[in-house]
Amino acid sequence: MHLVVLLKRVLDPEIPQSAFSLDPQHKEPSALRHPFVLSVFDGNALELALRLRDTRAEVRVTALTLGPRAAEDVLRKALALTVDEAVHIVGDEAGLPAGRKARVLAAAIRRLAPADLVLCGRQAADWEAGQLGGMLAEALGLPCLPFVSGLGLAPGGFEAVQQVESGQAVYRVAGPAVLTVTNDPGNVLRPARIRDVMAARGRELTTIPLADLVPGTEGDEAGVETLDLRLPTPRRRAEILDGGDAAETAARLARRLRELGAV
Amino acid sequence: MTNIATAVWAWGGRIPAAGIELVRSAAALAVETGGELGVLALGIGARVAADTLRAAGADLVLTCEEEALDTAPGEAGLAALLASCDVLRPSLVLLPADSLGRDWAPRLGYRLGAGLVTEVTDWSLEDGRPVFQRLVFGGKAIATMRVAGGVAVATARPGAGRRDEPPRAGRGEVRDLGLAIEAQPNWPRLLRRQAEERQGPGLEEARAIVSGGRGLGGPEGFIPLEQLARTLGGAVGASRAAVDEGWAPPSWQIGQTGKTVAPDLYVAVGISGASQHLVGCSRAKTIVAINRDPEAPIFDYARLGVVGDWREVLPALTAALKEMLAD
Ligand SMILES: Cc1cc2nc3c(=O)[nH]c(=O)nc-3n(C[C@H](O)[C@H](O)[C@H](O)COP(=O)(O)OP(=O)(O)OC[C@H]3O[C@@H](n4cnc5c(N)ncnc54)[C@H](O)[C@@H]3O)c2cc1C
Ligand SMILES: Nc1ncnc2c1ncn2[C@@H]1O[C@H](COP(=O)(O)O)[C@@H](O)[C@H]1O
Numbered sequence: 001m002h003l004v005v006l007l008k009r010v011l012d013p014e015i016p017q018s019a020f021s022l023d024p025q026h027k028e029p030s031a032l033r034h035p036f037v038l039s040v041f042d043g044n045a046l047e048l049a050l051r052l053r054d055t056r057a058e059v060r061v062t063a064l065t066l067g068p069r070a071a072e073d074v075l076r077k078a079l080a081l082t083v084d085e086a087v088h089i090v091g092d093e094a095g096l097p098a099g100r101k102a103r104v105l106a107a108a109i110r111r112l113a114p115a116d117l118v119l120c121g122r123q124a125a126d127w128e129a130g131q132l133g134g135m136l137a138e139a140l141g142l143p144c145l146p147f148v149s150g151l152g153l154a155p156g157g158f159e160a161v162q163q164v165e166s167g168q169a170v171y172r173v174a175g176p177a178v179l180t181v182t183n184d185p186g187n188v189l190r191p192a193r194i195r196d197v198m199a200a201r202g203r204e205l206t207t208i209p210l211a212d213l214v215p216g217t218e219g220d221e222a223g224v225e226t227l228d229l230r231l232p233t234p235r236r237r238a239e240i241l242d243g244g245d246a247a248e249t250a251a252r253l254a255r256r257l258r259e260l261g262a263v
Numbered sequence: 264m265t266n267i268a269t270a271v272w273a274w275g276g277r278i279p280a281a282g283i284e285l286v287r288s289a290a291a292l293a294v295e296t297g298g299e300l301g302v303l304a305l306g307i308g309a310r311v312a313a314d315t316l317r318a319a320g321a322d323l324v325l326t327c328e329e330e331a332l333d334t335a336p337g338e339a340g341l342a343a344l345l346a347s348c349d350v351l352r353p354s355l356v357l358l359p360a361d362s363l364g365r366d367w368a369p370r371l372g373y374r375l376g377a378g379l380v381t382e383v384t385d386w387s388l389e390d391g392r393p394v395f396q397r398l399v400f401g402g403k404a405i406a407t408m409r410v411a412g413g414v415a416v417a418t419a420r421p422g423a424g425r426r427d428e429p430p431r432a433g434r435g436e437v438r439d440l441g442l443a444i445e446a447q448p449n450w451p452r453l454l455r456r457q458a459e460e461r462q463g464p465g466l467e468e469a470r471a472i473v474s475g476g477r478g479l480g481g482p483e484g485f486i487p488l489e490q491l492a493r494t495l496g497g498a499v500g501a502s503r504a505a506v507d508e509g510w511a512p513p514s515w516q517i518g519q520t521g522k523t524v525a526p527d528l529y530v531a532v533g534i535s536g537a538s539q540h541l542v543g544c545s546r547a548k549t550i551v552a553i554n555r556d557p558e559a560p561i562f563d564y565a566r567l568g569v570v571g572d573w574r575e576v577l578p579a580l581t582a583a584l585k586e587m588l589a590d
Contacts, residue, residue, distance in 0.1 A: 013401045016560060017538055020403045029400060099373055122520070127399050127406075130381050134369030143338055145451040146366045149513065160451070163513050164362045165522070167459040171451040182520065185509035222378035222413035227394065229406050238552060238561075238568035249569055250579035253551070254587045256567055262528040262549040263471070263495060263584065 001059045002113050003049040006105065006120035006132070007078060008039040009071040013125040020231075027229040028094070038074045041121030043189035045181035046078060048151045049119055050190065056153065060084045062112055066093045066105060072205065079200035080192035086203075087112070091210025099221040100214065102135035107213040109140065116175040117158065122147055122182045133180035143177045149184035265298035268353035270344055272363060273304040273326075274333075276311025281359060281421055281467075283319050288424035289357050290320020290433060295388055300433060301325060301351035303440070305332055305340055310437065317435025324437045325350060329444040337366045338450040344371050346442045353414065355393055360418040368418045378410030380417045386424050393417070401519060402538035421523045422546060459514050464498050466517070471497030471528040474517055474544070477504035478533020478554065478573065485510060487577040488532060494584050495528065500544075502534045518543035532573050536561025553577070 012035045023030040046063070053059040063078035065071050066089040075086040089108050093101060109115055118140070123130035137144035149168075150161035157174040163182050173179070181187070192200075241256065243249035257263045269289045271282035286302055293300040302321040304312055309326040316324050325347050331339040344367055348356065356371065358364035360382050372379035385396040392409065395417055399406045446452065466472060473492040475485055485499065492499045501511035503518060517524055519539040529547035533554065534540060541564055544550065552565035553576050562568045569576050 011400070013539070014537070017403050018560075020400065022404060027406075029404070098369075098379060099376075102373070125401070128382065128401070128519070129379075130365055131369040131372070131379055134366065135373045138370050138373040143447075143450050144366070144370065145337065147362055159454070162362075164456075165514070166456070167512075167514050168457040170454045170457065172454055173451045174449050177449070177451060182513075183503065183507060184513055185507055188507055221372065221376045222415070223411040224378045224380055225409050225411050227407045227409055229399070229404055231403070232405055235564050237563055238565040240557075240562070240568045240570060242570070246571065246575040246579040247583070249571070250576060250583040253567060253569060253580060254583040257528065257549070257551070257584075258587065260549050260566070262551075263588070 001056065002062065002115050003052065003059060004062045004064055004109055004112065004115040004118045005042070005046050005049050005078070005083070006118070007042045007046065007063050007065045007074040008121070008124050009036050009065065009067055009074045010039045010124055010126040012037045013040065022229055022231060024229070027226045036070070036073065038077055039121050039125045041123065041125070041181055041183060044149075044183050044187040045119040045121055046081065047187045047189045048148070048181060050081060052151060052153065060113070062087060064105065064108060065089070066091065066101065066210070068092055075205055076200055077192070079203050080197040081190065082196055085206065087206045087208065089208050089210055089213065097220050097223050098129065098131050099135055100217070102132055102139040103214045104210065105132070105136055106139035108208060114176070118142070118176070118178045120178070120180055122180045133178055137178035140178065144180070145171055145173060145177060146180040147182045148179045149182050150186055151179070265296060266301065266351055266353045267293050267296070267298055267355045267357060268301045268303065268348060268351045269357045270303040270305060270340070270347070270364075270367070271316070272306055273309035273312040274306030276308040278312050278315060281361070283315065284421070284425065285357065285359050285419055286316060286319040286321060287430050288419065288426065290430035291426040292386070292388070292393070292424060293320070293322070294431060296391060299323065301347065301353065303327065303343060303347040305343060307333070313435065313437040317433050320430035320433045321435060322433040323351070324435065325440045326437065327440040327442060329442070331444040331446040334453045335446050335450045336363060336453070339444045339446065341367050341370050342444050343440060343442060345374060346440055348375060350440070356414070356416045358416070358418050360420045364418045368416050372416040375414050375416065377414035377416045380408045380410065380415065383417045383419050383423050398519070398542055402542040422525065459512055461498070463493065463496070466498050466500055466515070466522050466524050469498035469524070469526050471495035472500050472517075472524055472526045472544075472547070473497060473530040473532065474500035474502065474534060475505050475511065475532050476502035476534030477508065479505060479510065482510040484533070484573070487573070487581070491530065491577055491581045491584070494581050494588070497526065497528070500524065502540050531561055531565065532577065534561055535559050536564055
C-alpha cells in the first residue's frame, strides 16, 4: 500500500504581525527577513500517513514537494520522520497558475509506484488558497475528500473522518483518492528522534527538474492576478480595566459591558 | 460580466441563514452587472425552498433532488454544479466558503478552466469585472485579486459582499436540473454523521461567545468558561491551540480554519491574539480580552481588556454579571 504526502515549505505562519513585512514590488512578503517551516496542515497529513504505517508494515509513504532548492528542508524533515522515499520537483513554483501546479504534481505522482491515497494539507499556510487538493484530484482523475482529520484501514479501502461544521462525518474511501487534511488533536505531527535525524542526513532524495514535467501551457485556466498586497490598518489599544482586586476589576468590566450595550 | 451562479444546500426545503445571505449578496451583484442570478438548490425537498430563494433575489432556481447528494455530497454536488453551469453559462460562480463550497470550488474551477479566488471577504466591480479582497498569510496581509479573463469561481466567507439595501426579488422561475446522479463505486461514501451535542445556542447564532485558548492550561479551564457562557446565555468557543491540545472539540474552533462568528460580545480568555484566530471573531461588536501578559497582541485588538490570571478574573466576572443581570 502506497501513500503519497504533499509537503510545502512556507514562511513561518506564527511570526507575529509586528515582525511581518511586505515587498510591495513583488507583491510577496519580504522573504529574506523571515524563517521558513513545513506548512502546518501538511504536518497533519504526514502524521496520518505515518500512523497508518505504524499499524501495517506493508504501508509505504512517499513525501513530495515542489519548490526551489531550499525546499529540500521539508523533505529532510520527512526523512527524519522515516518516510520511505522523498521526491523533490526542483523549480520556482510561485509564478505557476494553480491548475498547472496541480498538473505538474500529478505528472510526478504518475511516475511513482501507484498511489492508493494522495494526502495534502487543506490549505497552505502562506497564501491559504485551499485549492491544490481538489485540482490535483481532477488532474489525476480521482475522487476527493476534503477536511479529513482521521484515517484508518477498512475492508476494501479506508475509513476517513471528515470535519464539518456540525461535527464529524465518517466516509468509506475505496481509493485511489485525494484527501485534504485538517487539524485535530489526533494528528499533531510527532517529533523526530535524534537518531533518525542523523540517519536522514545521509539519505538520498529523488530530484526531478520542473521543466521535465508538463512543459507546455496547454489547458491552463484563466489566470488570477494579484493587483495589490497590503498590511491591515493597525488597531487601537484596548481600554484596560484594573480595579486593584479581581472582584472590583470584574465589577468595572461588567459595568463597561452594560454601557457599551454588549450585555 | 453577465450571469452569476451560486449553489445552496436546501435539504428538506430548509436553507441555512448563510445560504440566504450569499444569495442576497450575489443578487446585489447581479443587479450591478445587469445579469441574471441562477441558484442551484441541492437536496431532497429543495423545490420547497424556491419561494425563499426568489425573495432573496434568484432569477432562476435549478433544483436537484438526487439521493446521491446525501451519501456523496462532494462528488454528486460537483456533478450537479457542472450541469447547472451548462444551463446558466455564468461568468461568475459564487460558492459559500464552507465545507461543501470549499470542496466544490477548486474542482469546478479546474473543469471549467476558470480562475479561482477562495475565501473572499468582499468584492467590487471594476470595468464590469469582479475584483476580490481576501486575507492571506493568516490575516497578516490583505490581497486584492482579479481573474484575468474567462470564468471566475470564488468562495465567499460569511458576510462577504453584504449590502444593506434589500435586493430586488428575482424572477424566481423554478426548473428541475433534470440530471440523474448515480453514485460511482469509487466515490467516498458517507457512512454516518456524528453531530456534537451542544447545550445552549450554536456558535453561529450565539449573541455572546466565551472562547478559551492554550492559556487555560487544561480541559478543566473550560468549566469556568462554560459557567460564564451560561450566565450570558451564550456559547463556548476555542482557539486552535486548545483544540490541538484536545481540550475542546474541533467544531468549537474559531478562526481562519474554524468558524467565523459575529456575536455582540466575544470574550477571549488565555488567547494570545494570533491573526488566524482574530479573523474568525473580527465581526464581533465588542471584544474583551483576559490575559495575564500585558504585551499579548490580543490587547491591540480588543475593545476592553483585563490583565490577569483567568483563575481569578473569570469567577469574579461571572459573579459580577450574575449580580448585574439579576437587577
Ligand atoms: C494556516 C493556519 C491556520 C490557523 N487557523 C487557526 C484558527 O482557525 N483558529 C485559531 O485559533 N488559530 C489558528 N491557527 C493558529 C494560530 O496561529 C495560533 O497558533 C493559535 O491561535 C494560538 O492559540 P492560543 O492563543 O490559544 O495560544 P497561545 O498563542 O499559546 O496563547 C496563550 C495565551 O494565554 C495566556 N495565558 C497563559 N496563562 C494564562 C492565565 N493563567 N491567565 C490568562 N492568560 C494566560 C498567555 O499569555 C498567552 O497570550 C492557525 C495557524 C495556521 C498556520
Ligand atoms: N509547491 C507545493 N509542493 C508540495 N505540496 C504543495 C505545494 N503547494 C501546495 N501543496 C499542497 O497542497 C496543499 C494546499 O495548498 P494550496 O491550495 O496552495 O493552499 C498544501 O497544504 C500542500 O499539501
